[in-house]
Amino acid sequence: MAQENQMKKAIYDALCIELGIQPIQVLKEGNRETLKGFTAQGLADHFQVSRNLISHYLNQLFAQDLVFKIDSRPVYYFPRKAFLEQFHLEALSRSYTSLLELMEEITLAEGRSASFSLMIGANESLSYCIEQCKAAISYPGQGLPILLNGPTGTGKSMLASCMYEYAKETGRIQPDARFVTVNCAEYANNPELLLTNLFGYKKGAYTGADKDRQGLIAAAEGGVLFLDEVHALKPESQEKIFLFMDKGIYHMVGDNDTWYEGSVRMIFATTEDPKTCLLKTMLRRIPITVKLPSLKQRSRAEKKELIAYLFKREAKAIHQSIRISKLAYQVMESVDYLGNVGELKNYVKASVAKALLHRGDTQDVEIHIYDLPSELLDMQRREVPQAQFDDHTMIDLEVMEDEKRNSQLYQFNLSILRSFSTFPNKESNFPAFAYSMHERIEQYIDDLYYSEEEKDSPNSKFVYNLLSNIFQIIASKYHLEKVSNNETIILSRLIMDYLNHATIRKAFSHTLNQELNQCLELIKTYYPLDYSVAVDVAALIEDALHLHIGRIGQINVFLFFHYFDRDMKKAAIPGIIIAHGYNIASSIAEVVNQLLNRKVFDAIDMPIESDFTLVVSRLREYLLQKEGCREFIVMVDMGSLEDIYAYLENVSNVDLGIINNVSTKLALDIGSMILDGNSIDQILEEASIRNQHRYKIISNRKKQNTILTVCETGIGTAEKIASLIEQSLPQAVDIKIIPYDYASLSTIGIHDPIFQKCNVIGIVGTKDPQIGICFISIEELLEQKHLDTILAIFAPYLDEKQITVFNENMIKYFSMDHLLGYLTILDTEKIMDSVQDIIAKLQKGLQIVFPAGVVMGLYVHIACLIERLIIDKQAVYYEDVDKFTAAHLDFIKLVKTIFADVERIYNVEIPVNEIAYIYAYIYHRPVKSVNRNENSVNDFENL
Numbered sequence: 001m002a003q004e005n006q007m008k009k010a011i012y013d014a015l016c017i018e019l020g021i022q023p024i025q026v027l028k029e030g031n032r033e034t035l036k037g038f039t040a041q042g043l044a045d046h047f048q049v050s051r052n053l054i055s056h057y058l059n060q061l062f063a064q065d066l067v068f069k070i071d072s073r074p075v076y077y078f079p080r081k082a083f084l085e086q087f088h089l090e091a092l093s094r095s096y097t098s099l100l101e102l103m104e105e106i107t108l109a110e111g112r113s114a115s116f117s118l119m120i121g122a123n124e125s126l127s128y129c130i131e132q133c134k135a136a137i138s139y140p141g142q143g144l145p146i147l148l149n150g151p152t153g154t155g156k157s158m159l160a161s162c163m164y165e166y167a168k169e170t171g172r173i174q175p176d177a178r179f180v181t182v183n184c185a186e187y188a189n190n191p192e193l194l195l196t197n198l199f200g201y202k203k204g205a206y207t208g209a210d211k212d213r214q215g216l217i218a219a220a221e222g223g224v225l226f227l228d229e230v231h232a233l234k235p236e237s238q239e240k241i242f243l244f245m246d247k248g249i250y251h252m253v254g255d256n257d258t259w260y261e262g263s264v265r266m267i268f269a270t271t272e273d274p275k276t277c278l279l280k281t282m283l284r285r286i287p288i289t290v291k292l293p294s295l296k297q298r299s300r301a302e303k304k305e306l307i308a309y310l311f312k313r314e315a316k317a318i319h320q321s322i323r324i325s326k327l328a329y330q331v332m333e334s335v336d337y338l339g340n341v342g343e344l345k346n347y348v349k350a351s352v353a354k355a356l357l358h359r360g361d362t363q364d365v366e367i368h369i370y371d372l373p374s375e376l377l378d379m380q381r382r383e384v385p386q387a388q389f390d391d392h393t394m395i396d397l398e399v400m401e402d403e404k405r406n407s408q409l410y411q412f413n414l415s416i417l418r419s420f421s422t423f424p425n426k427e428s429n430f431p432a433f434a435y436s437m438h439e440r441i442e443q444y445i446d447d448l449y450y451s452e453e454e455k456d457s458p459n460s461k462f463v464y465n466l467l468s469n470i471f472q473i474i475a476s477k478y479h480l481e482k483v484s485n486n487e488t489i490i491l492s493r494l495i496m497d498y499l500n501h502a503t504i505r506k507a508f509s510h511t512l513n514q515e516l517n518q519c520l521e522l523i524k525t526y527y528p529l530d531y532s533v534a535v536d537v538a539a540l541i542e543d544a545l546h547l548h549i550g551r552i553g554q555i556n557v558f559l560f561f562h563y564f565d566r567d568m569k570k571a572a573i574p575g576i577i578i579a580h581g582y583n584i585a586s587s588i589a590e591v592v593n594q595l596l597n598r599k600v601f602d603a604i605d606m607p608i609e610s611d612f613t614l615v616v617s618r619l620r621e622y623l624l625q626k627e628g629c630r631e632f633i634v635m636v637d638m639g640s641l642e643d644i645y646a647y648l649e650n651v652s653n654v655d656l657g658i659i660n661n662v663s664t665k666l667a668l669d670i671g672s673m674i675l676d677g678n679s680i681d682q683i684l685e686e687a688s689i690r691n692q693h694r695y696k697i698i699s700n701r702k703k704q705n706t707i708l709t710v711c712e713t714g715i716g717t718a719e720k721i722a723s724l725i726e727q728s729l730p731q732a733v734d735i736k737i738i739p740y741d742y743a744s745l746s747t748i749g750i751h752d753p754i755f756q757k758c759n760v761i762g763i764v765g766t767k768d769p770q771i772g773i774c775f776i777s778i779e780e781l782l783e784q785k786h787l788d789t790i791l792a793i794f795a796p797y798l799d800e801k802q803i804t805v806f807n808e809n810m811i812k813y814f815s816m817d818h819l820l821g822y823l824t825i826l827d828t829e830k831i832m833d834s835v836q837d838i839i840a841k842l843q844k845g846l847q848i849v850f851p852a853g854v855v856m857g858l859y860v861h862i863a864c865l866i867e868r869l870i871i872d873k874q875a876v877y878y879e880d881v882d883k884f885t886a887a888h889l890d891f892i893k894l895v896k897t898i899f900a901d902v903e904r905i906y907n908v909e910i911p912v913n914e915i916a917y918i919y920a921y922i923y924h925r926p927v928k929s930v931n932r933n934e935n936s937v938n939d940f941e942n943l
């Protein structure tokens with residue numbers, strides 16, 4: 001029995017350990033391999049016992065409610081208590097049907113933090129700031145020091161206290177830990193007093209110090225120390241403070257012998273430019289700076305919400321309801337408050353005080369224009385037009401606060417991106433995700449319709465007309481069905497919502513950057529045409545309205561079109577009908593397009609008397625407009641094929657199939673074959689047999705040199721390889737890189753349609769499809785193996801030096817991709833440049849060429865090492881450092897010299913332990929040695 005219990009406990013502990021090492025992202029991704037530790041099989045492998053035995057114990061743990069499970073295949077088991085603690089949840093069900101269901105519960109809980117939601121704009125202009133604050137305060141250990149920077153009254157103090165509440169709420173600090181504020185400006189003329197108050201003093205430290213007194217650092221122990229107006233700190237004081245930040249120790253004033261230890265989370269705030277008011281050495285120790293936006297930079301809706309909120313606070317304080325006249329509100333809203341929210345708050349208070357004096361017998365306090373302080377009226381930015389001069393209509397604060405509903409746009413998009421991040425197997429099943437969004441879109445559309453205010457405004461009519469034009473352009477460009485009125489109205493509402501919440505895009509691009517990119521990539525892979533349409537529509541909107549809707553806007557446009565169920569199958573080959581007579585070509589094209597339910601044909605109507613050269617020049621003009629299309633079928637009602645051929649022969653870079661007859665029946669026949677995806681040859685051959693006509697084909701299209709990238713497990717990796725190659729090419733070369741379907745290549749080989757369209761000069765990927773085209777595996781490319789094959793592909797475009805740069809870039813960007821998940825505070829791109837420099841100098845100094853694998857490993861290792869040193873200043877443990885030091889003095893000296901810049905820039909020092917690690921990294925693998933310097937290099941085994 002005791003043995004049974006021991007085994008059960010061991011299984012439970014193993015689950016807890018596994019949970020502790022798995023970051024939330026890994027759980028969200030639901031990757032079978034990484035989650036194996038939570039399955040019966042994974043545990044059976046771990047304990048080297050049978051799976052049945054483990055299942056038996058897991059069932060017992062489940063019956064005792066110590067673990068909960070996910071009834072998926074395989075079944076996952078999680079330790080309940082550890083899970084609740086790790087994700088700050090209040091409750092969990094006994095079982096879930098899928099990992100997704102569990103993750104949605106966590107996601108909901110994550111967004112539920114009460115502390116920051118008190119801040120107006122938490123979901124909009126402040127959302128990125130809040131993410132930064134959460135990251136700083138939650139950082140393991142003592143959190144990361146953080147600097148809040150923004151003009152006066154933007155909410156720095158409020159944000160600091162929200163951070164403190166958040167730390168308590170999430171269990172990062174104890175419930176009784178304190179929040180201690182120090183206003184440094186109060187000590188500007190007496191820095192000594194500041195230090196005495198901060199660090200405390202010993203009896204006798206100065207006259208009057210008749211007993212020991214602890215300082216504010218001690219008072220804030222385990223909690224938060226907020227140093228406000230930090231620009232007022234003298235350099236000497238800054239130095240004393242950063243000694244404490246580095247080592248967590250300080251002297252009390254009057255006792256320079258004893259070190260006292262303190263552990264607090266530090267928040268700094270300043271209204272000034274940090275670069276000019278703080279010592280560089282101080283700034284370097286504060287890895288996160290939060291820039292708070294001024295009131296002027298926030299959206300109209302947010303300002304309205306703030307005004308309502310501040311009046312409501314006053315209403316609560318005076319225990320009366322408050323209403324505000326439309327005019328008074330318009331004035332308040334139109335002012336640029338230099339003192340931001342703080343100043344606005346003062347005016348709200350002053351107006352309420354004045355209105356209380358004016359109050360007659362009415363119950364409610366009403367704020368009219370004459371209640372506003374006179375300075376406020378003077379500051380008014382724009383005149384209220386006479387027609388809108390309405391000091392009688394009163395607005396209810398509740399109604400004003402309802403503006404929050406407008407941030408539905410934010411909520412809508414947040415829910416899309418969150419569902420996306422937790423959607424299982426989205427890479428292989430993106431269409432299922434797109435369909436699953438229909439319900440949310442429907443709900444959002446309902447909300448948009450509910451918004452009465454904008455419905456008939458002149459702005460909304462303007463946006464509607466603009467979108468109608470944009471859709472006409474797009475429908476014609478892509479040969480699509482027309483967008484219906486109703487669809488245009490819905491989309492114009494969406495765009496109106498963007499106009500009212502211009503900052504939303506930023507909120508997402510900061511916080512859900514990765515999800516945005518991945519979602520767009522998948523749209524591009526699964527729905528290439530819809531993707532191009534969405535990108536074009538978004539670009540035209542941005543251009544016309546000077547409104548940046550960004551990537552989130554593109555995703556919205558795509559999802560809306562998907563919801564409208566537009567089957568965006570472009571007619572691959574545009575057809576052109578050219579006929580003489582008023583409207584003849586147009587009416588044939590219109591009838592046929594209608595019958596085919598898609599725009600397949602364009603029409604060129606020619607005046608009856610126009611001669612042949614005019615027809616051809618109109619056709620030429622038309623072809624020029626259709627940039628991007630390389631194949632056309634032309635139906636023309638005059639001239640012999642030979643003549644037409646002679647005139648058009650030199651139209652460059654397009655293939656034309658010409659048939660010199662025009663009739664509705666023939667057009668319908670050709671149109672349906674175009675929609676069936678047939679080639680020009682097939683279409684014209686078939687059409688001529690069925691309709692007994694002659695045709696001619698002009699093949700002038702230049703085939704673009706192309707490299708295909710492939711991966712047998714899916715197009716996602718092929719796309720990554722393609723973008724890696726594109727990114728790494730040292731100069732623009734005339735080669736197209738196209739990610740392509742491995743299965744299609746390996747089954748149909750060179751009969752695949754891609755070979756008709758492009759001149760494939762090589763294939764790069766994970767596996768050779770073996771179709772007789774030059775193939776390089778991605779490893780060979782990185783390791784520069786089979787140089788002859790690489791040269792065969794790239795030599796016409798790059799010289800030898802450029803090929804070396806290309807290879808170095810490939811390794812760099814490949815490692816960078818890998819690094820993205822590891823680095824928290826460092827800017828990956830910047831650090832990669834520094835590390836690239838270090839690796840180059842190491843190779844030069846050691847006179848060794850590292851293999852690609854070592855270079856990639858070093859990229860990741862050194863970047864992480866620098867970040868580790870910045871954050872906790874702790875080096876990795878290395879056994880026998882002394883022995884290493886004695887044996888490798890030269891190597892240590894070399895590394896020290898090479899790292900000097902990094903040490904200076906990031907204010908870190910690379911300890912010998914870390915140097916020993918780098919040494920091991922380089923020498924425990926076979927190295928290609930060039931003139932190896934025996935004195936500085938020993939074998940790894942000798943360490």
Ligand SMILES: Nc1ncnc2c1ncn2[C@@H]1O[C@H](COP(=O)(O)OP(=O)(O)OP(=O)(O)O)[C@@H](O)[C@H]1O
Nearest residue numbers: 118119120151152153154155156157158271341342
């Ligand atoms: N986003 C917000 N939502 C609600 N109230 C806010 C917000 N921002 C600021 N306030 C309120 O505005 C007032 C001024 O804010 P706060 O004192 O935090 O600004 P500050 O940036 O610290 O100013 P200063 O630099 O002058 O110290 C406070 O009463 C605060 O509660």
